[in-house]
């Protein structure tokens with residue numbers, strides 16, 4: 001299994017750090033965001049006006065096709081069925097050459113994460129919480145490094161069936177989608193031998209999900225910016241395009257101001273203007289990192305991390321909990337779920353189903369209208385006694401009224417702070433991207449009561465336009481931590497502003 005959190009931390013091998021993290025993503029940020037951080041950009045400023053251009057060193061030109069073929073070969077070799085007769089595992093290809101050698105075996109990811117070992121002998125819990133024990137599904141054996149070398153003949157191989165066969169696994173093929181994904185990864189400085197099929201699959205899903213918005217945006221944007229310096233009419237055109245993409249008024253204004261500043265100086269050709277627009281969107285998405293939020297988001301090892309999951313019903317909160325549990329447990333973080341959405345009995349059952357898919361245990365209290373604070377208390381006790389590193393707490397998405405809901409969230413937070421003072425706590429709001437600006441209003445309601453520290457955006461594979469990501473960052477100043485693009489257990493990944501913007505604007 002691919003360790004998505006190690007990737008987010010800019011590491012693809014043990015203790016190796018890929019030199020590809022964009023500058024803004026490696027700044028060490030204090031642990032808890034300081035809203036009054038001095039680095040806050042003045043409210044009315046456009047994106048920081050462009051620095052005087054230093055003559056950059058010419059970037060070594062990457063042969064993206066060679067890079068993609070090398071990555072493809074390594075992935076295909078890892079997909080090849082292992083045979084009985086072990087053979088020496090030659091070095092992975094990492095120096096693409098024109099006439100490609102026959103595929104070589106890249107060693108399987110080092111120290112692959114062990115599946116969540118679900119404790120079967122549960123210690124007597126002090127209270128009477130019900131603990132549903134699930135065992136991690138038998139993960140398929142990793143291809144042995146001795147997998148034999150074979151000639152590449154068929155460039156399309158079926159994707160390896162995953163333990164829970166994904167509804168729409170994308171077959172591996174060296175096609176346009178693979179090449180696009182490879183270029184996105186290569187341009188971040190990744191090495192072809194490190195790339196995993198899961199990364200390619202995810203990037204293709206993300207690009208598909210944002211395809212409709214991208215086609216609309218890019219074609220019309222190119223027509224507008226291609227006319228040279230932005231005049232009033234051009235600004236109006238771009239403004240309406242961004243608003244139609246759910247970017248929201250505040251983020252749109254900021255983007256337009258930055259674009260005008262740049263294009264007023266140079267009559268940029270359309271492609272360069274689009275590249276500059278990409279940079280502006282990345283700057284908007286990464287602004288929380290300038291204000292104290294850590295750009296690298298992963299549970300801290302050897303420590304209890306508690307992630308409170310909030311959001312109204314229907315946005316995909318339960319599904320998201322199951323998906324995050326899957327990412328965490330397959331990335332080597334012992335994980336537990338506390339079903340504290342006790343307002344709806346069905347919610348507890350639903351969380352159990354999703355957690356079982358990820359082989360993660362659920363702490364729940366049977367019975368009607370159980371006190372969610374008691375479930376949280378039991379969940380933390382269980383996580384502490386089992387030295388879990390990640391406790392996901394599902395909270396109510398709907399109560400009799402907003403006031404009660406907010407009070408309950410505050411009470412849960414007080415329990416967490418009291419019971420686990422040393423835990424690293426995140427409070428993540430789950431937002432449905434298809435709700436567009438309505439989702440933003442929900443976010444504002446939760447922001448204060450739930451002491452939010454981040455956002456998860458779901459349903460980017462549906463009719464979502466994607467712009468809500470920019471709107472929510474601009475309005476709430478919160479970083480996006482995950483995005484979901486499908487109903488499968490693997491359809492949620494840590495958020496990358498670079499990859500999101502490429503999927504939104506790169507045709």
Ligand SMILES: Nc1nc2c(ncn2[C@@H]2O[C@H](COP(=O)(O)OP(=O)(O)OP(=O)(O)O)[C@@H](O)[C@H]2O)c(=O)[nH]1
Pocket residue numbers: 311312313314315316317318319320347350397458459460461462484485486487491
């Ligand atoms: N297409 C798509 N559907 C999603 C995604 N995430 C969740 N869903 C679907 O959205 C619906 C609601 O998901 P839930 O996880 O039940 O939402 P919830 O917020 O827990 O809502 P309640 O179950 O009412 O508490 C389900 O049908 C999910 O399959 C996504 O990324 N893409």
